[in-house]
Amino acid sequence: MNADFVAERAVSPVTGVERWVVVDAGSFDLHTEAVAFLASLRARGCSPNTERVYAGRVALYVSYCRMRRLDWRTPGFLDLAGLQRWLVETPLPPRACQVRPGSVRYRSQGTANAVLTVVGEFLRFAAVHGWVRAETTALLSQPKLLRFIPPGFDTGESGRRRPVEAAVFRFKVTEPGYEDLSGEQIRRMIDAAPSARDRFLIALLACTGLRIGEALGLHRGDMHLLASSRAVGCGIEGPHVHVRRRTDNPNDALAKSRHHRFVPVTVDLVALYTDYQYERDDVRRGGGVGDGVRASVPPAAGPGDVVPECQGDVRRRRAGCVTVSTATWCSGSWATPPRCRWSATGTSTTPKRGQRSSASDL
Numbered sequence: 325m326n327a328d329f330v331a332e333r334a335v336s337p338v339t340g341v342e343r344w345v346v347v348d349a350g351s352f353d354l355h356t357e358a359v360a361f362l363a364s365l366r367a368r369g370c371s372p373n374t375e376r377v378y379a380g381r382v383a384l385y386v387s388y389c390r391m392r393r394l395d396w397r398t399p400g401f402l403d404l405a406g407l408q409r410w411l412v413e414t415p416l417p418p419r420a421c422q423v424r425p426g427s428v429r430y431r432s433q434g435t436a437n438a439v440l441t442v443v444g445e446f447l448r449f450a451a452v453h454g455w456v457r458a459e460t461t462a463l464l465s466q467p468k469l470l471r472f473i474p475p476g477f478d479t480g481e482s483g484r485r486r487p488v489e490a491a492v493f494r495f496k497v498t499e500p501g502y503e504d505l506s507g508e509q510i511r512r513m514i515d516a517a518p519s520a521r522d523r524f525l526i527a528l529l530a531c532t533g534l535r536i537g538e539a540l541g542l543h544r545g546d547m548h549l550l551a552s553s554r555a556v557g558c559g560i561e562g563p564h565v566h567v568r569r570r571t572d573n574p575n576d577a578l579a580k581s582r583h584h585r586f587v588p589v590t591v592d593l594v595a596l597y598t599d600y601q602y603e604r605d606d607v608r609r610g611g612g613v614g615d616g617v618r619a620s621v622p623p624a625a626g627p628g629d630v631v632p633e634c635q636g637d638v639r640r641r642r643a644g645c646v647t648v649s650t651a652t653w654c655s656g657s658w659a660t661p662p663r664c665r666w667s668a669t670g671t672s673t674t675p676k677r678g679q680r681s682s683a684s685d686l
Contacts (some may be wrong), residue, residue, distance in 0.1 A: 329347065549565075
């Protein structure tokens with residue numbers, strides 16, 4: 325399908341603020357309602373990554389409506405059901421970086437559910453502003469009685485909160501679970517890394533379970549690796565790292581959680597960070613680096629040394645280091661709860677009482 329509407333990144337010529345918009349691919353006219361919806365995400369303090377993903381999915385929806393000659397404001401039940409089927413039955417376009425023709429790719433049912441969730445939010449937002457009728461948004465959900473209560477869910481007095489609104493257009497997807505890398509595979513990844521920086525980054529993800537955005541957004545001041553950090557005003561005992569959300573990182577790395585937390589680390593990780601500091605000092609003499617933990621300037625480039633300048637490059641790097649490329653990179657590094665914390669000796673370490681878990685808050 326040729327995209328009739330596309331998501332574009334817009335930069336204000338006055339303030340330099342970046343935002344995402346939905347425009348007509350032919351005339352580049354703004355889709356007013358979609359742009360207003362994206363502006364509401366910014367007003368709510370949503371992540372720029374959320375705004376980017378939502379922009380693409382809203383553009384996909386309005387493009388589908390134009391292709392089927394539908395008014396996006398008044399889709400019927402059969403129209404929304406057709407969109408649900410179309411999402412999983414229509415082949416995806418080839419990737420921009422794909423040189424040779426590969427196998428045909430389709431959206432998974434989980435991805436289709438994510439798109440339909442955004443479509444539902446967009447239509448409900450439009451209904452609040454009078455652009456969509458209430459009858460249309462009523463098609464998106466139906467009452468459902470919770471038979472099995474999720475942990476921590478408050479049903480209220482006499483179970484009055486057991487009835488909820490469940491999505492109508494949603495595939496029933498079986499969770500496949502998560503695959504973890506073994507200690508041996510992690511060691512192979514570390515051995516295959518061409519620089520001390522990359523060895524430290526891989527071990528950091530394996531040891532702490534940080535998200536990739538959290539790891540790439542660390543500053544040197546977040547690394548408290550002494551037995552006591554009281555000299556720098558931190559009362560937390562033992563080596564640890566602080567995870568803070570920053571929106572001004574030069575590499576655009578962003579921690580998803582807005583809550584500050586600390587994560588304990590092992591002695592082996594401290595040793596790898598020390599080796600990286602020697603390498604970083606050489607880089608600093610050659611041209612200077614910023615305050616971020618991961619220096620943007622590479623050390624002596626070796627054969628096949630690729631500097632990951634964005635989170636996507638870091639993800640792609642792992643595929644060449646281990647055989648099981650479908651496994652979650654270093655248990656917990658993609659927001660999955662780590663079962664253990666890796667150390668170079670192959671043993672696991674657990675946090676002491678009073679220390680917070682390395683699993684993300686979100």
